[in-house]
Amino acid sequence: MVNTENKPIxxxxxxxVKEAGKTLKNAGYKISNSEIDAFxxxxxxxxxxxxxxxxxxxxxxxxxxxEFIVLVGPSGCGKSTTLRMIAGxxxxxxxxxxxxxxxxxxxxxxxRDISMVFQNYALYPQMTVxxxxxxxxxxxxxxxxxEATVIKAWDQAVEVVETRLGELTDAIKNAKDKAxxxxxxxxxxxxxxxICDEAAKILCKAKLSSVEExxxxxxxxxxxxxxxxxxxxxxxxxxxxxxxxGEIQYHYVKMSREEIRARVFEAAEILDLGPYLxxxxxxxxxxxxxxVALGRAIVRNAKLFLMDEPLSNLDAKLRVQMRSEIxxxxxxxxxxxIYVTHDQTEAMTMATKIVVMSKGWVQQIGTPQEIYCNPKNxxxxxxxxxxxxxxxxxxxxxxxxVFSNGYEVSLSEEYKARHKAFYEAKISELRRMxxxxxxxxxxxxxxxxxxxxANDGADPSLDVDGALxxxxxxxxxxxxxxxxxxxxxxxxxxxxxxxxxxxxLKIREPLLxxxxxxxxxxxxxxxxxxxxxxxxxxxxxxxxxxxxxNNKKSVKVNVNLNSTDIEFVNNLYEVAVGLLNKFEAALxxxxxxxxxxxxxxxxxxxxxxxxxxxxxxxxxxxxxLLGSELLVHSEFAGxxxxxxxxxxxxxxxxxxxxxxxxxxxxxxxxxxxxxxx
Numbered sequence: 001m002v003n004t005e006n007k008p009i010x011x012x013x014x015x016x017v018k019e020a021g022k023t024l025k026n027a028g029y030k031i032s033n034s035e036i037d038a039f040x041x042x043x044x045x046x047x048x049x050x051x052x053x054x055x056x057x058x059x060x061x062x063x064x065x066x067e068f069i070v071l072v073g074p075s076g077c078g079k080s081t082t083l084r085m086i087a088g089x090x091x092x093x094x095x096x097x098x099x100x101x102x103x104x105x106x107x108x109x110x111x112r113d114i115s116m117v118f119q120n121y122a123l124y125p126q127m128t129v130x131x132x133x134x135x136x137x138x139x140x141x142x143x144x145x146x147e148a149t150v151i152k153a154w155d156q157a158v159e160v161v162e163t164r165l166g167e168l169t170d171a172i173k174n175a176k177d178k179a180x181x182x183x184x185x186x187x188x189x190x191x192x193x194x195i196c197d198e199a200a201k202i203l204c205k206a207k208l209s210s211v212e213e214x215x216x217x218x219x220x221x222x223x224x225x226x227x228x229x230x231x232x233x234x235x236x237x238x239x240x241x242x243x244x245x246g247e248i249q250y251h252y253v254k255m256s257r258e259e260i261r262a263r264v265f266e267a268a269e270i271l272d273l274g275p276y277l278x279x280x281x282x283x284x285x286x287x288x289x290x291x292v293a294l295g296r297a298i299v300r301n302a303k304l305f306l307m308d309e310p311l312s313n314l315d316a317k318l319r320v321q322m323r324s325e326i327x328x329x330x331x332x333x334x335x336x337x338i339y340v341t342h343d344q345t346e347a348m349t350m351a352t353k354i355v356v357m358s359k360g361w362v363q364q365i366g367t368p369q370e371i372y373c374n375p376k377n378x379x380x381x382x383x384x385x386x387x388x389x390x391x392x393x394x395x396x397x398x399x400x401x402v403f404s405n406g407y408e409v410s411l412s413e414e415y416k417a418r419h420k421a422f423y424e425a426k427i428s429e430l431r432r433m434x435x436x437x438x439x440x441x442x443x444x445x446x447x448x449x450x451x452x453x454a455n456d457g458a459d460p461s462l463d464v465d466g467a468l469x470x471x472x473x474x475x476x477x478x479x480x481x482x483x484x485x486x487x488x489x490x491x492x493x494x495x496x497x498x499x500x501x502x503x504x505l506k507i508r509e510p511l512l513x514x515x516x517x518x519x520x521x522x523x524x525x526x527x528x529x530x531x532x533x534x535x536x537x538x539x540x541x542x543x544x545x546x547x548x549x550n551n552k553k554s555v556k557v558n559v560n561l562n563s564t565d566i567e568f569v570n571n572l573y574e575v576a577v578g579l580l581n582k583f584e585a586a587l588x589x590x591x592x593x594x595x596x597x598x599x600x601x602x603x604x605x606x607x608x609x610x611x612x613x614x615x616x617x618x619x620x621x622x623x624x625l626l627g628s629e630l631l632v633h634s635e636f637a638g639x640x641x642x643x644x645x646x647x648x649x650x651x652x653x654x655x656x657x658x659x660x661x662x663x664x665x666x667x668x669x670x671x672x673x674x675x676x677x
Contacts, residue, residue, distance in 0.1 A: 008032035008102045031103040038062030038098075039336055040086070040304065044519070045095035047081050055081045057360045057526075058519030059095070063353075068330050068337045072347040073357035073383070079340045080308055082357075086338060087116050087306050100303060110140060115297035115335075116306040119313065121289050123281040130264055130277040133295040137260045141252040146234075146242040150225040153198035154218035155240075160193060160203060161211045167193060168203060190258050191265075197258050267295040270329060287318045294326070298333060305330075305337040311346065323349055344384050348372065356380050359530060361523050378674040379531055381596050381667060387631065387642045389596045389667075393533070394637070397590040401668070403637040409613050409666065422670070422677045423587040430580040433521050434573070437478045438514045442573035444471040445511045449571075452504045464500065468507075480510040517572070524673070525575045531674025533594065582672040593677070594669040599631070601665035602643035605658040612660040623653050632657060 008030035040063040047056040056078040063069055071079035084090040086097060088109030097104045104112055115136075123132050160168050168189070175188035190200035206214050226236070234242040234249070242249045255263075268274045271291045281289055290310060297305060307326075311319045327350050330337050341347060347354050348368045356363045356371060356379075364376040375381035381389045395402045399416040401409040433439055451467040468488055475481040484507055491503035585591060605615035618634035618641060630651055632643040643659060651657055668677045 010034060030107070032101050033098060033103065034101070036098045036101045039065040039067075039100060040338070041096075041098040042082075042086075043096040043098075045082070045085060045097065046093045047078070047085060047090065048093045055360055056085070057523070059362055061355065061362070061365060063336060063338070065336050066334050068327070068339065068350060068352045069355065070339045070341060070347040070351035070353075071355045071357060072341055072344055073363075075342060076359070077357040078360040079342075079355075079357050083306055083308055083338060083340050086304075087114055088112055112304070113302050114304045114306055115300045115302040117293050117297050117308070117310045119309045121281075121293040121313075123289060123292055125281050128278050128280055129268075129273060129284070129292050129295075132281070132292055133264045133267055133273075133299050134260050136296060136300050137255045137263060141254055143250055144253055146249045146251050148225060148229060148234075148236050148240045148242060149196070149198060151222045151236065152240040153196055153202060154221050156195040156199035157202045157206075158215055158218045160195065160199070161206075161214050164193065165211070172204065187257070187261065191261055195258075197256065263299045263301070264295075267299045270298060270332060271295050271325075286314060287322060290314065290322060291325070294329065298329065301333075303336065305335045307337065307339045309341055310339075311341070312343075319346075326350065345386055348384065354384075356383065358383075359526070361526060363527075375667070375676060377527060377531060377676055378594060378596065378669045379527075381669070381676070385598060387599050387644065389598050390602070390636075390639070390641050391669075392595045392597075392637045392639050394593055394595045395590055396586075396593045396668070401593070401595060401666075403595075405637045407614075407616050407637060409661070409663075415668075419668075419677055420587070422675075423583050426583045426670075426673070426675075427580065427587065429524070430576055430583065434576055434580070436517075438517055439573050439576065440474055440478050441480070441511045441514065442571050444474045445508070446571050446573055447471050447474070448504065448508055448511065452501070452508065464504075471507075480513065483510050522572070525572055525579070527675070528575060528579050528673045529570070533592075533671045579672055586670070586672075592671045594671055596667040596669060597661050597665060599642045599644035600646075601662040602641070602645075602659055603662060604645060604649065605660040607649070608660060611663045613663055613666075615658045615660050617656050617658055620651050620653055620655055620657050623651050 010032055042059050042061045045056060045059040046054065048054045059078075059082055061069075071082060073079050081090060085092050086099075088104070088107065092105050099107075099112055099114075124135065127135065171189045171192040172185065174192075175185040186197055186200045186204055189195075189204060190197045193200070202214075229236065229242065233244055235244070237243055237248075264277070265274075268277060271294060273288070273291055273295060276284060276288060276292075281292070284292065290313075293310065297307075310326075311322050314322060323346060326339075339346075339350065348371075351368055353365065354368055354371050355365050358379050364371060364380045366374075371380060371384050375384065378391065382391060393404060396419065399411045399413070399419075401411065403409075434443075447467055447470050451464065472481065472485065472488075475484065487503075487507050487510075491500075491506070603612065605612070616636065618632075618636050620632050620634055622631075622633040624631035624633075628646060630643075630645045632645060632651055634641050634643070634657070645651070669675065670677055
């Protein structure tokens, strides 16, 4: 029995260490943060698996109540992992998750007040639809006010025989009609008359011709029950709740059968599952099974709905139908929803806000309109939209785009200023990055590794002194420089190649001790590896966490870059310097860029006036008729081109077509980083 509600403790409060455990226990081990404004807040969330693979990098997002958030991206981008961390099915390596302002990192999944819909439905084949939907309500206990159930049942029974005797007679008669296939007579009567099961049981056993006898029995039973409760110190309020000293008393009990039925019928009505409640999953269509899975989530009245690609197993027609069904349900019940999909069409049609992910990194967060019209980089631009955005290689030359086939597009003075500001900001950002202690250590590490691994080992004939002198010059002002000076002086006597190698490895250790490099910096360098037109390296991973081995138990990996956990695939210093050189070259003269234009922004030159580029001619290889639109496939400037044209003019395959681009819809991306200029 619980007398008072366990309210979360404010995370800002300070208590003595000896009292901390007791304070947390009294608060149900819940900690709140009054500074969090959002309903769901993810702060610097990282996920690293025990094998060292990092699936999610510094995920940050605030979600308001009743929002429909869609996480979208290709397979393996970390969207399902993020959802599972919110659900409590995956441990969060680092960062903070708040649900309804309560820290939820260590809260069990069942206590997070969430409902989840899985990709494979996970229905129980031996149970009916009713039982499948009801299962989550039957499987756990809920905190409820203690009630005088006997008194409540007899009072309801008396009210029915006094005022609704005709309804009762009809209900009992209809309950025996097997065609209704409802369940027991008691359950039918309770549901029909909206009374508790105990009251329905009393009425079904009683002789309805003897109303006075029922009332007299009720009086005796209620008096006996009141005396029993009074002897235990309980009082009864107007809603049959038990109180002590004016405080309502609570206990944890399973939900009553009548409440379960009411919840199931409500969910069945929303999902149009009423006629199928007595069927088993094998008797349902795929779409109906998906609705049952949704019903099982709805019935809990949870604050937060999580959906992991729930429509991926459906055919195209049914997927479209279920998309609108889920949106309707979301609007009807008003629950906050986080939905995972790899289908960008689902994301665009269902979301109030989209999170685009790639290889564990959040690329952009915004409304469907923002994501579509103002993509942050070339990945977002090409991933969102169907057909995908057309991308062409070109050269930027002082306010002019020159394509490989000689076609030119003149840009505005405003764009020239934006181009200059973009590269100046990038150069400033990289110079700031390279001036930090961590990047100086990586610079020194590059020099040392070149020496250390030359000829498969340290060779005394190599210029060790020169390399160490360069390292000390690089590390001026860095905290580890004195330690390295000491190591250099201690190892001067080393002569054999083996001794020199051991000495250099000792010097290497402090160079691998990093502070937490800001995620913005790592993300920028990661994108430069992944989205650059040039394939800089085969493996685009900047680093990975080495797995820790322990025979007794697994050891949690640390997300921070430090000497014991990090092994570099690419030295971040080298990546940053390479990117800086390219940005400086782009600012000083003409340079390669990438041009994007959506299919609907390529128009027929003859039928368009105003804001457009000069015309160009392509040969229509394939023409697809989609209702009132044509998809024209052709080649332009060495790349495939798709134009979506809304027109009454019929374009025939293998004929020349004069096209133009909408000038204000042209998007330009930096070739080295993939970022939009």
